Amino acid sequence: MSDPPITLAHVTNAYWTVLDTPIGPLLVAGTDQGLVLVGFRAEEAVAARALESMGRRLGCIPERDPAALAPVTEQLEAYFAGTLKEFTLDLDWSLTTGFNRRVLRELAAGVRYGAVVGYQDLADRVGEPDAARAVGSAMGSNPLPVVVPCHRVIESDGGIGGFGGGLEIKRQLLALEGVLPAPLF
Known part of the structure; x- marks a missing residue:
């Protein structure tokens, strides 16, 4: 099943904050539709570049507003504390399209906490058995x-x-979920 045609609607409201986590600072950004961006290593310069790019793509100027992202940060904090196994956030898929969106939606829906999937398996799940590299x-x-x-x-x-x-x-996240042993140091 293919995605409906994408039309770029200009988002009027986008919010962001940086969350301190065990894997380093994460940039989290959302729109009125849901979480739209998570970025690793969100030191000031990295976050600024990511926000500028996101704003261009969405047609808006994101505002720093931690309160608007409270549900996101609460769930991420619970995940990193080991008490949340499944996110229940609304997601805004505006920054991905086509095959990538299909693969990411399948990943989000079909690969649970503590499980892993191979690139080939994921390609098979979206009906594209020759697309493991594209995955x-x-x-x-x-x-x-x-x-x-x-x-x-x-x-x-x-x-x-x-x-x-x-x-x-990646190793830290897989260890958190019990897939790999925790790093020794």
Whole structure:
């Protein structure tokens, strides 16, 4: 099943904040439709670039508003504390389209906390058995990591695979979920 045609609607309200987490500062941004962006290593310059790019793509100027993102930050804090196993946030898929969106939606819906899936398996699930490499590209362009759990996608032979946030963060997230042993130091 393909996505409906995408028309770029200008978003009038976008909000952001930076959350301190065990994997470093995360930029979280949302619109009136839901969470739209999660960014790793959100030091000031990185966050500014991500927000400028997001604002261009959405047709708005994001405002810093931690209160508007309270449900997001509460769920992320609970996830990192080990007490939340499933996010129940509204998601705004505006920053992804086509095949990537299909793959990310399948990942979000079909790969639960503490489980992993291979790139090939995910390609098969979206009806594109020759697209395992394209699944890797979709993971790399995921605008909603952690919440849409691209860290749960591994190589078909069991290797950890790549990760846009870096392999150390992927290992930490998989350890948090009990897939890998916790790092020794």
